[in-house]
Amino acid sequence: MQKSAIGIDLGGTAIKGAIIGERGIEGVVTRVPTEAHKGGQQVLDNILGLISELIEDSGRPSSSFIGVGIGTPGFVGSDGTILGGAENLPGWKGTQLYGPITKRFGLGVSAANDVTAVALAELMFGAGRGVKNLVCFALGTGVGGGIVTDGKLYKGTHGMAGEVGHIVVETGGIPCTCGQKGCVERYASATGIVNMAVEMAAGAGDGELTEFVSLVRKNPVEVTSKMIYEYVAKADPVALKVHNRACDMLGRAVGVMINALSPDRVVLGGGVMMAGDVILETVKSYAARHCWPAIFERCEIVPAQMGEDAGVMGAGALAHEQFG
Amino acid sequence: MQKSAIGIDLGGTAIKGAIIGERGIEGVVTRVPTEAHKGGQQVLDNILGLISELIEDSGRPSSSFIGVGIGTPGFVGSDGTILGGAENLPGWKGTQLYGPITKRFGLGVSAANDVTAVALAELMFGAGRGVKNLVCFALGTGVGGGIVTDGKLYKGTHGMAGEVGHIVVETGGIPCTCGQKGCVERYASATGIVNMAVEMAAGAGDGELTEFVSLVRKNPVEVTSKMIYEYVAKADPVALKVHNRACDMLGRAVGVMINALSPDRVVLGGGVMMAGDVILETVKSYAARHCWPAIFERCEIVPAQMGEDAGVMGAGALAHEQFG
Numbered sequence: 001m002q003k004s005a006i007g008i009d010l011g012g013t014a015i016k017g018a019i020i021g022e023r024g025i026e027g028v029v030t031r032v033p034t035e036a037h038k039g040g041q042q043v044l045d046n047i048l049g050l051i052s053e054l055i056e057d058s059g060r061p062s063s064s065f066i067g068v069g070i071g072t073p074g075f076v077g078s079d080g081t082i083l084g085g086a087e088n089l090p091g092w093k094g095t096q097l098y099g100p101i102t103k104r105f106g107l108g109v110s111a112a113n114d115v116t117a118v119a120l121a122e123l124m125f126g127a128g129r130g131v132k133n134l135v136c137f138a139l140g141t142g143v144g145g146g147i148v149t150d151g152k153l154y155k156g157t158h159g160m161a162g163e164v165g166h167i168v169v170e171t172g173g174i175p176c177t178c179g180q181k182g183c184v185e186r187y188a189s190a191t192g193i194v195n196m197a198v199e200m201a202a203g204a205g206d207g208e209l210t211e212f213v214s215l216v217r218k219n220p221v222e223v224t225s226k227m228i229y230e231y232v233a234k235a236d237p238v239a240l241k242v243h244n245r246a247c248d249m250l251g252r253a254v255g256v257m258i259n260a261l262s263p264d265r266v267v268l269g270g271g272v273m274m275a276g277d278v279i280l281e282t283v284k285s286y287a288a289r290h291c292w293p294a295i296f297e298r299c300e301i302v303p304a305q306m307g308e309d310a311g312v313m314g315a316g317a318l319a320h321e322q323f324g
Numbered sequence: 325m326q327k328s329a330i331g332i333d334l335g336g337t338a339i340k341g342a343i344i345g346e347r348g349i350e351g352v353v354t355r356v357p358t359e360a361h362k363g364g365q366q367v368l369d370n371i372l373g374l375i376s377e378l379i380e381d382s383g384r385p386s387s388s389f390i391g392v393g394i395g396t397p398g399f400v401g402s403d404g405t406i407l408g409g410a411e412n413l414p415g416w417k418g419t420q421l422y423g424p425i426t427k428r429f430g431l432g433v434s435a436a437n438d439v440t441a442v443a444l445a446e447l448m449f450g451a452g453r454g455v456k457n458l459v460c461f462a463l464g465t466g467v468g469g470g471i472v473t474d475g476k477l478y479k480g481t482h483g484m485a486g487e488v489g490h491i492v493v494e495t496g497g498i499p500c501t502c503g504q505k506g507c508v509e510r511y512a513s514a515t516g517i518v519n520m521a522v523e524m525a526a527g528a529g530d531g532e533l534t535e536f537v538s539l540v541r542k543n544p545v546e547v548t549s550k551m552i553y554e555y556v557a558k559a560d561p562v563a564l565k566v567h568n569r570a571c572d573m574l575g576r577a578v579g580v581m582i583n584a585l586s587p588d589r590v591v592l593g594g595g596v597m598m599a600g601d602v603i604l605e606t607v608k609s610y611a612a613r614h615c616w617p618a619i620f621e622r623c624e625i626v627p628a629q630m631g632e633d634a635g636v637m638g639a640g641a642l643a644h645e646q647f648g
Contacts, residue, residue, distance in 0.1 A: 075618065083618070084618055085618060131481070132481060133480055133481050133485075147584070147585070149473045149474070149478050150473070150474075150476065150478070152474065154473050154474070154585070155586075156457055156585055156586030156587065157455070157456060157457050157586065157587070157588045157622070158586055158619075158622045159586075160586035160616075160618065160619045160622070161457075161584065161585050161586040162584070162586075163583045163584060163586070163616060163619065164583075164584055166583045166615075166616060167580050167583065167584065168493075168576060168579070168580065168614060169492075169495075170495050171493075171494050171495045171497075171506075173495075178616050179613075179616075179617070180579075180613070180614055180615075182495075252492060255492070255504075256491050256492065256580060256584075257584065259487045259488075259490045259491065260471070260485065260486070260487060260488055260491065260580075260581065260584070261471070261478070261480055261485050262479075262480030262481065262482055262483075262484035262485040262486075262487070263480065263481070264481045289503075289504070290492060290504055291490075291504075292484075292487060292490060292502050292503075293503070294399065294407070294408055294409060294484065295482075295484045295487065298481070298482045298484065
């Protein structure tokens, strides 16, 4: 019989849960409200309730599952305590995740940062199948990531590994919320791309007053990375400038990780990557300039295969890795 | 009985070998000439001869050893073939290391890049004892490194991991032999520090004509990092400028690796570190500016404990890791 785990993906507004088998989701993904404003204990209670519901709906005894995997914002210590970094979940820091779940369901628990866990989903179900060493970049509101070494998710001693978004790629560059300057997140996240577009549109010279520039100038708060990439597709010179700068910076960070870890594959995912091949190919060409050729030529840069259920599949993959 | 391995450290001029037990070297380190100019086959023959000599001198049967570990310049594939990157050993690329040794001595072989293997020596015998996740920077003629994840040396799929010397730390910085610009190796290696000193001395203004500056200007080809650090100890302002720049750049690379891997410890070693605490403390203060505080505060930056036999101990540690 196929081994199955319970995967729980904790988000700021909803908690997603599903039974995750060796080939992916078994059945449907169930969502319950996080109720983050009610504090850490309520969030934990909601997770316990969701696990209970998933087990009940499965019609199977809890002992038939190999374990529970949880992806959460922030950092998780090796004993299952939330160490911090989950600012959108007040009171979540300090919560002990493993004890209450094991006590109630008699199952082992493996938790990790939600974005980090997605790397494991790619390894088990997606763009990382068949390889052992993987670095994932997730280009969303910020830039997150995950690292797989020798076929296992690399969490670091304190569950904090994979902060690839804060690799500095430009000396004295754009100030970042983390206190550094020039973090790749400031350029290659959706937020970063939009901010660069607004700034470049504002500063566009007389020869650059394209349709894209007037649109951005007229309504800067409604600019999205999707909209920018519609104009990249139309070869708008200012949109292309934004695109090239984002890909240059991302290519530098990708290059740093390839040099340091010599992975089989670098996986680029997250909402920004919906724009597709144009980002992939441009990042490849910039990354090549920031790597030793012998290392670079042995590494593939590929798009993520996981979609919107990446988080819950990553959570399930955590349990498969630990207890499978 | 204590388990023992045979450690072989291949260098450009000499091959060092020793019996490496669970606590370190057992007996003495034996040296034979590499004879690099005679080609790859001769180098391999010299390694085979040295292993034979070590076994004979030990007075023990070869079967009493757990295996052979080899540290070599360049990159080693997972099957023991030298993939490249060993420019000072003509004809070494393409050599198959494992087959001939196993055939002759009936022992398993584990090989890796020599500098990378030193990380494992620090883990097993030195500054990394008791921890699981480690990043080593070796500041020598160049900057090399090694990464230990979850208690194991991380080689990457093609034995090329750990090239921390080619992390770009300055946009558009000093051109590097690898084709990039601004690699940390250009600033924090002995070569890099000396080059910066020569350049800064040449460009020193009227208010900066210190004893150090005249010495460097008079005899630029004889400047060494040791000499520079003698003037750092005397608080020579130009020597201090060189020192601060080297440590700033190294701190950036250390910061990148801490953010990405959240290791327990970063170990700084190599000849340049002979200058001691002044480098360690300055790098710490710069690295702190290039890390997330929550990650940085959980990571120690410590000096290497391995001395000139680091390579042969690292080689032995490779065998202990694989066969112990």
